[in-house]
Amino acid sequence: MGRYILHRTGAAIATLIAASIIIFAFIHLIPGDPVYVMLGDGATPDQVAALRQRLGLDEPVIAQYFIWAGNALQGDLGQSVFFDTPVTQVIAEGAETSILLALITMVWIVGFGIPVGVLAAVRQGRWIDQGLSGLAMLLASVPTFWVGLYLILIFAAGLGWFPSSGYPSIFEEGGLSNLRYLVLPSLALAAPNAALILRLTRASMLDVSREDYVRTARAKGIRPSRVVVRHILRNALLAVVSAFGFTFAALISEAVVTETVFALPGVGRTVVQSILRRDYPVIQGVILIIVCLYLVINLLVDLSYRLLDPRVELE
Amino acid sequence: MKYGRILGGVAFAALMASPVWAQTLRYATVSEPPSLDIQMGTATLASTIGQHMFETLYAFDASAKPQPFLATGETISDDEKTITITLREGVKFHDGDEMTAEDVAASLNRWSEFGARGQLLGLEKAEATGPLEVTLTLAAANGAWKSMLAYQNGGPVIYPGDVASAAGGDQISPENYIGTGPYSFGEIRPNRYVELLRFDDYSKIDAPLDGQAGGRDANFEKLHFIPVPDVGTRVSGVQAGDYDYAEYISGDLYGGIKDDASIQVKISAAPIFGLMFMNSDSGPLKDNYALRRAIQMALNTEQALQVSVGEPELFKADGSFFPEGNVWYTEAGTEAYNNGDPEKAKAMAAEAGYDGTPIKLLVSTNYKEHYDQATVFTRQLADAGINVQMVVVDWATLLTLRGQPAEWDMFMTHHGAIPDPVLLTLMNDSYPGWWTTEEKQALAKKFTGTSDLEARQATWAELQALIYEQVPAVKVGNVYSFDIASPKLQTTWDSAPAFPHFFGASN
Numbered sequence: 004m005g006r007y008i009l010h011r012t013g014a015a016i017a018t019l020i021a022a023s024i025i026i027f028a029f030i031h032l033i034p035g036d037p038v039y040v041m042l043g044d045g046a047t048p049d050q051v052a053a054l055r056q057r058l059g060l061d062e063p064v065i066a067q068y069f070i071w072a073g074n075a076l077q078g079d080l081g082q083s084v085f086f087d088t089p090v091t092q093v094i095a096e097g098a099e100t101s102i103l104l105a106l107i108t109m110v111w112i113v114g115f116g117i118p119v120g121v122l123a124a125v126r127q128g129r130w131i132d133q134g135l136s137g138l139a140m141l142l143a144s145v146p147t148f149w150v151g152l153y154l155i156l157i158f159a160a161g162l163g164w165f166p167s168s169g170y171p172s173i174f175e176e177g178g179l180s181n182l183r184y185l186v187l188p189s190l191a192l193a194a195p196n197a198a199l200i201l202r203l204t205r206a207s208m209l210d211v212s213r214e215d216y217v218r219t220a221r222a223k224g225i226r227p228s229r230v231v232v233r234h235i236l237r238n239a240l241l242a243v244v245s246a247f248g249f250t251f252a253a254l255i256s257e258a259v260v261t262e263t264v265f266a267l268p269g270v271g272r273t274v275v276q277s278i279l280r281r282d283y284p285v286i287q288g289v290i291l292i293i294v295c296l297y298l299v300i301n302l303l304v305d306l307s308y309r310l311l312d313p314r315v316e317l318e
Numbered sequence: 319m320k321y322g323r324i325l326g327g328v329a330f331a332a333l334m335a336s337p338v339w340a341q342t343l344r345y346a347t348v349s350e351p352p353s354l355d356i357q358m359g360t361a362t363l364a365s366t367i368g369q370h371m372f373e374t375l376y377a378f379d380a381s382a383k384p385q386p387f388l389a390t391g392e393t394i395s396d397d398e399k400t401i402t403i404t405l406r407e408g409v410k411f412h413d414g415d416e417m418t419a420e421d422v423a424a425s426l427n428r429w430s431e432f433g434a435r436g437q438l439l440g441l442e443k444a445e446a447t448g449p450l451e452v453t454l455t456l457a458a459a460n461g462a463w464k465s466m467l468a469y470q471n472g473g474p475v476i477y478p479g480d481v482a483s484a485a486g487g488d489q490i491s492p493e494n495y496i497g498t499g500p501y502s503f504g505e506i507r508p509n510r511y512v513e514l515l516r517f518d519d520y521s522k523i524d525a526p527l528d529g530q531a532g533g534r535d536a537n538f539e540k541l542h543f544i545p546v547p548d549v550g551t552r553v554s555g556v557q558a559g560d561y562d563y564a565e566y567i568s569g570d571l572y573g574g575i576k577d578d579a580s581i582q583v584k585i586s587a588a589p590i591f592g593l594m595f596m597n598s599d600s601g602p603l604k605d606n607y608a609l610r611r612a613i614q615m616a617l618n619t620e621q622a623l624q625v626s627v628g629e630p631e632l633f634k635a636d637g638s639f640f641p642e643g644n645v646w647y648t649e650a651g652t653e654a655y656n657n658g659d660p661e662k663a664k665a666m667a668a669e670a671g672y673d674g675t676p677i678k679l680l681v682s683t684n685y686k687e688h689y690d691q692a693t694v695f696t697r698q699l700a701d702a703g704i705n706v707q708m709v710v711v712d713w714a715t716l717l718t719l720r721g722q723p724a725e726w727d728m729f730m731t732h733h734g735a736i737p738d739p740v741l742l743t744l745m746n747d748s749y750p751g752w753w754t755t756e757e758k759q760a761l762a763k764k765f766t767g768t769s770d771l772e773a774r775q776a777t778w779a780e781l782q783a784l785i786y787e788q789v790p791a792v793k794v795g796n797v798y799s800f801d802i803a804s805p806k807l808q809t810t811w812d813s814a815p816a817f818p819h820f821f822g823a824s825n
Binding site: 033034035036037039040041042047048050051053057083085086087088092093096097152155156159160163166167168169171263264265266268269272273276279280281 | 346349350352353358359432434437487488489491492506507508509510544545546547548550551554555557558559560684711712713714715717718719721748
C-alpha cells in the first residue's frame with residue numbers, strides 16, 4: 004500500500020509538471036493581450052508598452068514560465084492582471100462557492116441516482132423501470148443552461164421561493180441560510196449527472212444480480228431486501244464509486260455554465276472570464292489547481308476500491 | 319399534500335432568512351470593471367461606477383452643456399491658450415482632507431501625461447496659482463477644452479495630489495481610490511461585487527441636480543455593482559426582486575418585457591453606433607478612396623441593423639455621427655449613407671480598379687451585433703462583386719490584431735455617445751485605421767482652434783462630409799440599448815444616460 008501511494012505520487016508530480024508546461028504554452032499561444040483589454044480604445048503605443056513592462060509581459064515566454072513555475076513551487080501563483088490582487092486570493096474567493104456547489108450537487112446525485120437506480124433494477128422491465136429510464140434519458144439530454152434558466156423562471160421569478168442568482172458567503176451576513184442560493188444551481192448541475200449515476204447503478208445492479216453468489220444467497224432463503232443491499236448493491240457500487248470520482252472532479256469544470264447562468268462567484272466562471280480577458284496568471288493558477296484536484300481525487304478513488312472490495316490489490 | 323406542506327415550509331423559512339437590502343442599490347452588470355482609476359481607461363463600466371466616487375472640474379447638464387462643478391468659473395486669455403480656473407471651497411476628499419489647487423494641478427498633469435484621453439487636450443502644464451486657483455497652459459487653443467474637462471470616461475477626475483503624483487503612469491490601486499464624490503470606495507470582491515459606501519461628509523452643491531451637474535444626493539447607504547453575465551439571469555433577477563437595476567438587455571428580449579409590470583424599461587438616451595473601420599496604413603484600401611466609396615455604396619445598413627438588433631424601436635439608420643437634436647447633428651455627407659445599391663457599387667469598384675483581391679474583415683463573436691452586421695455586409699458586398707473574407711476571432715484577439723496593419727483591411731467595432739467630435743476615435747490619428755490625411759489634419763486643426771460654437775459646428779459639418787468622401791470608417795447606424803429597473807426604483811432620469819448614475823435615486 005505504502006509503495007503504491009509513493010509510486011502514484013511520483014507519477015502525479017510528473018503529470019503536474021507536464022500539465023504546467025502545456026497550460027503555460029497553450030495560454031501564451033492564444034493571440035490577444037491583456038494590456039489591450041485593460042487599457043481600452045484610447046491607449047497609445049507608449050501606454051501599451053509601459054503596462055506590458057510593468058506586468059512582465061515583455062520578457063521571453065520561456066523566462067516567464069520559469070519565473071511563474073518557481074513562484075508556484077513556493078505557493079505564489081502570481082498577481083491577477085485584471086484584479087491586481089494575488090491569484091491565490093482570487094481562487095480562494097471562488098473556491099468556497101465551487102466546492103459547496105459541487106458537494107450539494109453530489110448530495111442530489113447520490114440521493115437521487117443510487118436509490119432510483121436500485122429501484123429501476125429491482126423492478127426491471129416493469130412500467131416503473133421504463134418510466135425512470137425515460138426520465139434519466141430526459142435529464143441527461145436537456146442542456147444544463149436550459150434547466151437552469153427554467154428553474155430561475157419558475158422558482159425565483161415566478162414563485163419567489165429561492166434567489167435567482169448570486170451567492171453571498173456562508174461566513175457573511177445570513178450565515179448558513181445563504182446556502183439557499185445554491186439550491187437551484189445545484190439542481191441544474193445535478194440533473195445530467197444524477198441521470199448518469201441512475202443508469203450506471205441500474206446496469207451494475209443487473210450485472211451483479213446474475214452472479215452465482217447472488218443465486219446462492221437467494222437459494223439459502225435470505226430476505227430479498229437483504230440480498231439486494233448486502234450482496235448486490237455493495238458489489239455494484241464498485242463501478243459507481245469509480246464514476247463518482249470523475250463526476251466530482253468534472254463538476255468543477257462543468258460548473259462553468261451553471262456558474263455563468265446563476266451568476267455564482269465560482270472558480271469555473273473566474274477561469275472563463277479570465278480567458279476572455281487574457282488574465283494569464285489566473286488561468287494558469289486555476290487550471291493548475293484543477294489538475295491537482297483531479298490527481299488527488301483519482302488517487303482517493305483508487306484507494307477506496309480496496310475498502311469496498313478486499314480482493315482488490317493495490318500494486 | 320404532506321410534501322406540499324414541507325416544500326411550503328422550506329420556502330417560508332428561506333423567505334424569512336432573506337437579508338434586508340433596502341438600503342443597498344443592487345446593479346447587475348454585464349461583466350466586471352477593469353481598474354476604477356478612470357483617468358487611465360475608457361471602459362464604460364469603470365466610468366459608470368467611478369462617477370459616483372470621482373468628480374471633475376466641470377459636469378454636463380441635462381442639455382449636455384458643461385457647467386462648473388468642482389470649479390466655480392474661469393477666465394481665458396485672448397489667444398485661448400491660458401485658462402485660469404477658480405475652485406469650489408471646502409470640498410472634502412474621502413480621506414477627510416480638503417481639496418486644494420495643488421491636488422487639481424497634480425491630477426490634471428498626470429491625466430495629461432498618462433491618461434487615456436489626456437493627450438487630446440494639448441495641456442502643457444497645470445499650475446496651482448493660488449490656494450483655490452489653477453492655471454492651465456495649452457500648446458494651442460482647444461475649443462473643446464471644457465467638454466474634455468467635464469467628460470468622465472478616461473477623463474480628468476480629481477484625486478488627492480499625493481495619490482496622483484505617486485501613481486504616475488501606473489494604475490492607482492484600490493486602497494487609494496479617493497475622490498470627492500457622494501460615494502466612497504468600499505471593496506472589490508472578485509466575481510462578487512464592487513461596493514461603494516455613502517460619503518457622509520460630501521460637499522454638495524446647493525442647487526438642484528441638472529443632468530450630472532448641480533447637487534448630487536446619495537440616498538442609498540451602499541451601491542453594489544454585481545457581475546451577472548447571462549442576460550436572461552439579469553432579467554429574471556430584476557423580476558424576482560434580487561436586483562434593482564440591470565444593464566445591457568438584448569434587443570430580442572424587448573418585445574417580451576416592455577409591457578411587463580414587474581420591470582421598468584429604460585431605453586438609452588445616448589445611442590451607440592457600429593463602425594466598420596478601413597485600413598489607411600496598408601492593404602488594398604490604403605488610399606483607394608474610390609473603392610471605399612464603392613463599398614459604402616453597396617451597404618444597406620438598415621438591413622444590417624434589422625438583423626443585428628431586430629426591434630425597430632431600438633435602432634435608427636442615421637448617417638449623422640451625432641443624433642438628431644444634438645448640438646453636433648448635421649446631415650453633411652450623409653447622402654452617401656445607406657444606399658445599398660450593388661449595381662452602382664459594382665461599377666464604382668471597377669472604376670476604382672478593384673481586381674477581386676480578397677478584403678479581410680476582422681470581427682469578433684463576443685459582440686453579437688458586430689458579427690451579425692459583418693455577416694450581412696459580407697453578403698451585400700458579394701452581391702456587388704467585392705470579395706470580403708471574414709476573419710472571426712474573440713474580442714481580446716481582435717484588440718491585438720487590429721494594432722497590426724498587415725492583419726486586416728476592415729474591422730468591426732462600436733462607439734459610445736460622446737459630448738464633442740474631438741472624442742471620436744476617428745479623430746484620433748493613432749487609433750487603428752490610422753486616418754491621417756492632410757485634409758483631415760487641416761480641418762481638425764481648424765475645428766479645435768476656436769471656442770466659437772458656430773464656427774466649430776460649421777467645421778464639424780465639413781469634417782463629417784470628408785468622412786463620407788474618404789471613408790475612414792462606415793457608420794452602421796444608431797442602436798438604442800436598453801436597461802431595466804425594478805418598479806420601485808426612482809431615478810432622476812427616464813431614459814438611461816450613457817453612464818447610468820444614481821444621484822438622487824431611491825427605492
